Amino acid sequence: MAGLVGIVGAMLWREFDSGRAAAGWIQHTYEVLDASRRLQLLVREAETGQRGFLLTGREDYLRPYEDALGQITLLQGDLRRLTADNPVQQERMLALAATIQRKLEEMAQAIRLRRDLGLEAAQQLMQADLGRTLMRSIETMLDGLEAEENQLLGQRIADAEATQRRARWLAAVGTVLSIALLLLAGRMLGLARKRLMAAEAAQRRLAQQLTTSLDSISQGIGVFDAEGRLQRWNACFPVLLALAETDLRHGQPYADIAGRAAAAARTDAFLETEAQIRHGRGGRSPREPVVYERHRATDGRSLELHRTPMPDGGFVLTMTDITERVRAAATARDAQRMHAMGQLTGGIAHDFNNLLAVILGNLELIRPKLDPGSPLLVRIDRAIWGARRGASLTQQLLAFARKQPLAPAPIDVSALLPDMANLLRRTLGSHIEVRVVDAAGLWPAMADATQMESALLNLALNARDAMPEGGRLTIEVANKVLDADYAARHVEVTPGDYVMLAVSDTGTGMPPEVLERVFEPFFTTKEPGKGTGLGLAMVFGFVKQSGGHVKVYSEPGEGTTVRIYLPRALAGATGGLRPVAPAALPSGDAAVLLLEDDAKVREVTAAMLRELGYRVQEAGDGAEALRLVEAGASVDLLLADIVLSGGMKGNEAARRLAPLRPGLRVLFMSGYTENAIVHHGRLDDGVHLIGKPFTREQLALKIAEVLGQPASGQAQGVATPAAPPGG
Incomplete structure (x- = not known):
């Protein structure tokens, strides 16, 4: 549109220019005509003055003649200049100039004759009609010139009018186009303004979004x-x-x-x-x-x-x-450190339990052979106590390492609290006030009842040691829900329902540097000989192996609170059975195949079995046990260690012997199972296990249980005391 307006404008400008040129030529023609008429008048005036002088002889009649002579020459020059663009008119002007010159000469001659010879001489010249003839020629030439100019004038006027019409048409078209262009420009400006306003609004929205986004992020x-x-x-x-x-x-x-x-x-x-x-x-x-x-x-x-x-x-x-990330990383490092220490303690327990089994077994074999009044009985009893104390320490190590086999079941914690409170009051002493805070509608907890009671006892003993001058011990239970946010801040915590068991004291408390190492085995702030540093380590291992969580809160001078979170049990809780001592040790004459790779442990265990009346055959590895059975040895019970040398573990040997002796009973013994028969902290279904080191009574009771020969007076709920696994 703008280009079209430009073209129309250029054309209009050209027409205006053409109109100005046409007007100029029209004016030029008028100037030629005016000069021609004036020239004709001047010639006539010159002739009139000359005749007046000829008739009167008076010089003053020559004044118009003389005035006309100078102007005639000037007008001829103007006409030649004005007609310079027209060759035809130029030819006329040449002829006209010659004729006028002759006319002027003829008049000048007559004036001289009048002056010199008189009127008659001048009349004779005039009677020759030369002057009249020249005057007619001049008029004819000037009429032709004017006719030519009038023709040009008409043509130029027509051209000028045509130019004006075109100019008016182009002006009208240009005006319409300009108005249209203005309207279009206004429309485009309106659209541009709307787009600009929309862009500004979008920019404002974007700025608000960016500001809101920046304000919404946590950085x-x-x-x-x-x-x-x-x-x-x-x-x-x-x-x-x-x-x-x-x-x-x-x-x-x-x-x-x-x-x-x-x-x-x-x-x-x-x-x-x-x-x-x-x-x-x-x-x-x-x-x-x-x-x-x-x-x-x-x-x-x-x-x-x-x-x-x-x-x-x-x-x-x-x-x-990054506070939570730093804390999580620190917790993860602690968890890795505790796991590594657990692996180490589990390996130590394997060999240590075998040594204790040999010591404790031999001591129990010797004791019945001494006279009741023998002074050696005191030494033997102290040695047995030391061996059992060592077994307890290895049990705590394995609890920390999460390697002890558990028998988790739904527990009514509220039902156990009264008996535990009475036990703690007798154990801790009168200077410690024991307070129990129960909760109505407490969920059942999924855990090993014996290990839970042991953990509670360990926490109570630690609390007692932190209150040497006396104080208050508070045991509190409650239902707790650990949500995803809490689990995100604590490694190894699974969101869900838990039963919380808290033990609080009003003792000395712990500084942060001690609190960081509180679960490390053998770490203790007590004086030498007053603590092993395994109590809280055992609690930590038991809770983690049970799928729970433990948290310690402590401040120097304010006391300590240990909160244990045990998973909620979906089934109903049981009251739990406590062990009842048998009236007499069970015995029998069943054939027992003893599979143990440690010769000393195998020797003392075989001696115990024989004293109980059993027929014993011994094997140092799985291959030897298979050879004995394949050779026709009679076997009613396989007593096998879990961890064996030679590449075949005890559970693998039992699996391969089962087809050879249908109905074969199996009792495993170990202090370190290496997950062979214990998975996720629980003994596999249908598997019997006795932990090393064990006493003769424990062995007799467990074999009788497996063979289905309960001792007289034995209650059905007798529990084999938990002992640390180890091969």
Whole structure:
């Protein structure tokens, strides 16, 4: 459209130019006609003055003649100039000039004759009619010139009118197009204005979205210019710096913000210094991104800070709260450390239990052979006590290592609390007040009842030692739900329902450095000889093996609270049975195949079996046991160690012997199962196990149970005392 208007404008301009040219030529024609008429008049005036002089002889009649002579010459020059563009008129002008010259000469001759010879001489010249003939020729030539110019005038007037018509048409078209262009331009400007307004609104929305997005993220972001002045920041920026919103302002120097952050953290420097930003850190270029961490002791928060340079010389400071990540990493490291220590203690228990089995077995074989009054009985009893104490220590080690076989079942913790409270009051002494806080509608817990009571006893004993001057021990139970947020902050915690058992004391409490190592085996703050450092380690292992969680809260001078979270049982709880001592040891004459790779353990165990009346055959490995059975040996019971040398474990030997002796009873013995018959802390269904080291009574009762030969007076609920596994 604009191009079309431009073309029309150019055409209109050309027509206007043509019109001006046509008007000029019309004016030119009028000038030619005017000059022609004036020339004709001047010639006539010259002739009239000349005749007046001829008739009167008076000189004053020659004044018009003389005036006309000068003007005639000038007008001839003007006509030649005005008709210079027309060759035809130029030819006329040449002829006209010659004729006028002859006419002027004829008049001048007549005037001379009148002056010199008189009137008659002049009349004779005039009677020759030369002057009249020349005058007619002049008039004829001038009439032809005027006719030619009038013809040109008509043509030029017609051309000018045509040009004006075209100009008016083009002006009208140009006007219409201009109006249309203006309307179109107005429409386009309106659309452009709408688009501009829409773009501005979109920019505002985008800015609001970006601001909202920056304010919604949990990271703190601050933008600084090349001079180190704060330009923009989000809502989390002052929060993570522990500053108030009023502490920050636009254009604030970085050094001022760094100083305020250091004051909030109560340290000399919290953020980088301006020198570090300007010159780089550790030999690095100041244009390289920098990542560093800071810990604020005032609120215990850990921050990760990223400084990212910008092309204009400024930088962006981004802060991320990594407190939970740091805590989770520390918890994970603790868990890995505890797992490694558990692996170590499990391996130690394997060999240690075999040694204890040999010692305890031989002592129990010797004791019945001594006279009742023998002074050696005291020594033997002390040795037996020491061996059993060693067995208890290995049991605690395996509990920490989560290697002890558990028999979890639904437990009504509330039902066990009264008996446990009475036991604790007798055990702890009168200077310790025992208080029980029960909960109505307590869920049943899924755990091994014996191990749970042992864990509670260990916690109570530790609490007693922390209150040498007396105090209060509080046992509290409650239903607890550990949600996903709690599980995210604590490694190895599965969200769900738990039964919480808390033991609190009013003792001395523990500082943070002691609290960090409280579950390590053999770590103790007690005096030498007053503690093994295995009590809390056993509690930790038992709870973790049961799928639970344990948390310790303590402050120096305020006391300690240990909270145990045991998984909620879906089935109903049982009251649990306590062991009842048998009236007499069961015995029998069944054939027992003893499979044990340790010769000394095999020797003492075989001696115990024979004293109980059983027929015993011995094998040092699985292959030897298979050969004996294949050779026709009579076997009613396989008593097999779990961990054997020679590549075949006890459970594998039992599996291969079963087809050879249908109905074969199997009793495993071990102090370290290596997950052969224990999975997820539970003994496999239908599997019988006796832990090393065991006494003769424990062995007799367990064999009778497996063979289905209960001793007289034995209650059906007799439980084999839990002993640490070990091969």
